[in-house]
Amino acid sequence: xxxxxxxxxxxxxxxxxxxxxxxxxxxxxxxxxxxxxxxxxxxxxxxxxxxxxxxxxxxxxxxxxxxxxxxxxxxxxxxxxxxxxxxxxxxxxxxxxxxxxxxxxxxxxxxxxxxxxxxxxxxxxxxxxxxxxxxxxxxxxxxxxxxxxxxxxxxxxxxxxxxxxxxxxxxxxxxxxxx
Amino acid sequence: xxxxxxxxxxxxxxxxxxxxxxxxxxxxxxxxxxxxxxxxxxxxxxxxxxxxxxxxxxxxxxxxxxxxxxxxxxxxxxxxxxxxxxxxxxxxxxxxxxxxxxxxxxxxxxxxxxxxxxxxxxxxxxxxxxxxxxxxxxxxxxxxxxxxxxxxxxxxxxxxxxxxxxxxxxxxxxxxxxxxxxxxxxxxxxxxxxxxxxxxxxxxxxxxxxxxxxxxxxxxxxxxxxxxxxxxxxxxxxxxxxxxxxxxxxxxxxxxxxxxxxxxxxxxxxxxxxxxxxxxxxxxxxxxxxxxxxxxxxxxxxxxxxxxxxxxxxxxxxxxxxxxxxxxxxxxxxxxxxxxxxxxxxxxxxxxxxxxxxxxxxxxxxxxxxxxxxxxxxxxxxxxxxxxxxxxxxxxxxxxx
Numbered sequence: 001x002x003x004x005x006x007x008x009x010x011x012x013x014x015x016x017x018x019x020x021x022x023x024x025x026x027x028x029x030x031x032x033x034x035x036x037x038x039x040x041x042x043x044x045x046x047x048x049x050x051x052x053x054x055x056x057x058x059x060x061x062x063x064x065x066x067x068x069x070x071x072x073x074x075x076x077x078x079x080x081x082x083x084x085x086x087x088x089x090x091x092x093x094x095x096x097x098x099x100x101x102x103x104x105x106x107x108x109x110x111x112x113x114x115x116x117x118x119x120x121x122x123x124x125x126x127x128x129x130x131x132x133x134x135x136x137x138x139x140x141x142x143x144x145x146x147x148x149x150x151x152x153x154x155x156x157x158x159x160x161x162x163x164x165x166x167x168x169x170x171x172x173x174x175x176x177x178x179x
Numbered sequence: 180x181x182x183x184x185x186x187x188x189x190x191x192x193x194x195x196x197x198x199x200x201x202x203x204x205x206x207x208x209x210x211x212x213x214x215x216x217x218x219x220x221x222x223x224x225x226x227x228x229x230x231x232x233x234x235x236x237x238x239x240x241x242x243x244x245x246x247x248x249x250x251x252x253x254x255x256x257x258x259x260x261x262x263x264x265x266x267x268x269x270x271x272x273x274x275x276x277x278x279x280x281x282x283x284x285x286x287x288x289x290x291x292x293x294x295x296x297x298x299x300x301x302x303x304x305x306x307x308x309x310x311x312x313x314x315x316x317x318x319x320x321x322x323x324x325x326x327x328x329x330x331x332x333x334x335x336x337x338x339x340x341x342x343x344x345x346x347x348x349x350x351x352x353x354x355x356x357x358x359x360x361x362x363x364x365x366x367x368x369x370x371x372x373x374x375x376x377x378x379x380x381x382x383x384x385x386x387x388x389x390x391x392x393x394x395x396x397x398x399x400x401x402x403x404x405x406x407x408x409x410x411x412x413x414x415x416x417x418x419x420x421x422x423x424x425x426x427x428x429x430x431x432x433x434x435x436x437x438x439x440x441x442x443x444x445x446x447x448x449x450x451x452x453x454x455x456x457x458x459x460x461x462x463x464x465x466x467x468x469x470x471x472x473x474x475x476x477x478x479x480x481x482x483x484x485x486x487x488x489x490x491x492x493x494x495x496x497x498x499x500x501x502x503x504x505x506x507x508x509x510x511x512x513x514x515x516x517x518x519x520x521x522x523x524x525x526x527x528x529x530x531x532x533x534x535x536x537x538x539x540x541x542x543x544x545x546x547x548x549x550x551x552x553x554x555x556x557x558x559x560x561x562x563x564x565x566x567x568x569x570x571x572x573x574x575x576x577x578x579x580x
C-alpha cells in the first residue's frame with residue numbers, strides 16, 4: 001500500500017496530541033488526503049480527525065482535560081485583561097507577540113486572582129512558563145525567543161469554545177446574523 | 180400666522196438657543212414636551228419666553244402638552260448633528276413616491292399631456308430624491324456614531340448587552356439599509372435611481388421643450404451627485420459599519436463566554452484535547468522508552484540464591500545391574516530397543532536422561548557392536564524428545580588372550 005506524503009510525520013504529530021497548522025508542510029498532504037486520514041484514525045484508534053481551514057487535530061474519548069482547562073483559563077484571563085487594557089484582544093491573539101513579563105503582569109493584577117492562585121499551572125511565573133512550553137509543544141503557541149511567544153491559529157479552537165459557551169448560556173437567543 | 184419678522188425670530192433663537200436646545204433634547208428623549216417640563220425650562224429664563232415660543236410657532240400644543248414643530252426640530256437636528264436613526268422601513272417610503280412620480284413622468288411624455296404638470300413632476304421627483312439622500316446620510320451618520328459609542332463603551336455596558344445592541348443594529352438597521360442602497364439588488368432604490376438617471380439623460384438631450392429639458396438637466400445633475408453619494412454611504416455601511424458592529428458583537432460574545440467560563444472553570448466541559456498515548460505507532464524514542472521501562476526492574480545489588488532443601492526424586496543409574504542383564508541376554512539384535520524395554524519395565528515413562536544413561540553401556544569393552552549394513556534406523560520416544568537411532572547388534576566381545 002502506498003501511504004500519502006509525510007504519513008509518518010502526520011501520524012506522529014497528531015497522535016502526540018499536537019495541532020498541525022496550515023503553515024506546516026504536512027498540512028497540504030493531510031488536507032488532500034482528508035478522507036483517508038479521517039477513516040484511518042477512526043478505524044485504527046477510534047479517534048476523530050478535525051480539519052479546519054488553518055489547523056487540524058485529533059479528538060478522542062480519552063482526553064487531556066486538565067491541560068485543556070488550563071489553556072482555557074490562560075486565554076480567557078489574557079483576553080479579558082487585554083480588553084480591559086483597551087486593546088483589541090482578537091487582534092492581539094492573532095498578530096501580537098507577547099513577552100512572558102507582560103503576561104506575568106496581567107496575571108498578577110487580574111481581578112480573577114483567586115482563581116489564578118488556586119491553579120497550580122497558573123499561580124506563579126514558573127507554572128505559567130511550563131504551560132506556555134506545553135502549548136508550544138502542542139503547536140498552540142510558538143516561542144520566538146525564550147521569553148517571547150505568539151499564538152498559532154490553533155488558539156481559535158478555544159475562541160470557538162468561548163463563543164459556543166456564551167450562546168449556550170444566553171439560551172441560544174443570539175444566532176449569528178452574518179457569516 | 181406669524182406676525183414677527185423672520186430676522187426677529189432668528190434673533191430670538193440666537194438669544195435663547197439654550198431654551199430651544201433643552202426643549203429639543205426633551206422631545207428627542209420622550210417624543211413630546213410635557214407641560215411641566217416646558218414650565219420648568221421657561222422658568223429659568225423668564226415667563227415671557229413661553230408666549231414667544233408659541234407666537235413664533237416654535238412649539239405647538241398637543242392636548243395639555245407641547246411638541247416642537249417639525250421645521251425647528253429638523254433644524255436643531257441638523258445644527259447639532261443629532262439625528263434620530265430611522266428604521267429603513269421609513270426610508271423605504273421614498274421608493275414608492277419616487278417610483279410613482281417616475282411612472283407618471285413617463286406616461287405624461289408618452290401621452291404628450293400637459294407640459295406644466297410634467298415639469299412639476301420632474302421638480303418633485305428631484306425634491307424626493309434629495310430628501311431620500313438626505314435621510315440616508317443622516318441615518319448612516321447616526322449609525323456610525325452609535326457604533327463608535329458602542330465600541331468605545333464609555334457607558335461601560337456589559338458585554339452581553341453589547342452583543343444585543345450590535346445584533347440589533349445589524350439586523351434592523353444596517354442590513355435593511357444596505358439592501359436599499361445595493362445597486363446589485365433589482366428592487367433597491369439605488370437601482371431605480373440609476374434607471375431614472377438614464378431616462379433623465381435622454382430627456383435633457385432629446386426633449387423638444389427647452390424648459391422641460393432644463394428640468395431634466397437639473398434632475399440628471401442631481402442624480403449624478405446622488406448616485407455617487409449613495410455609493411459612498413453604501414461603502415461606509417459595508418466596509419466600516421458592518422465589520423465594526425460584527426466585530427463588537429463577536430468580541431463581546433467571546434468575552435461573555437470567557438467570563439461565564441471563569442465563573443466556574445472546573446464545572447464547564449472544556450474542549451477535548453487528545454491525550455497522547457505511551458508506545459506510539461511511530462515513536463522515535465521507542466528504544467529509549469523500552470530501555471527505561473526495563474531499567475526499573477534492574478537490581479544493582481547482589482542476588483543470593485538459596486538452595487532448596489525440599490526432597491526430590493533422584494534416579495541413580497545402576498550400571499552393574501543393567502550390565503549383567505545385558506550380558507545375560509546376549510546377543511541383543513537391537514540395543515536401543517532393549518534399553519527402552521528395560522526402562523519400560525521399571526518406569527511408567529522413559530525420560531531422555533535415563534535413556535542416555537542406559538545407552539552408556541555400549542561403551543563397555545565387554546561388548547562388541549555390529550552396525551546394520553543397510554543403515555536402518557528406529558525411532559525412540561522419550562518424555563521430552565523423539566530420537567532417531569541406528570540399529571545396533573550387541574555381542575560379547577572376544578577376550579584378548
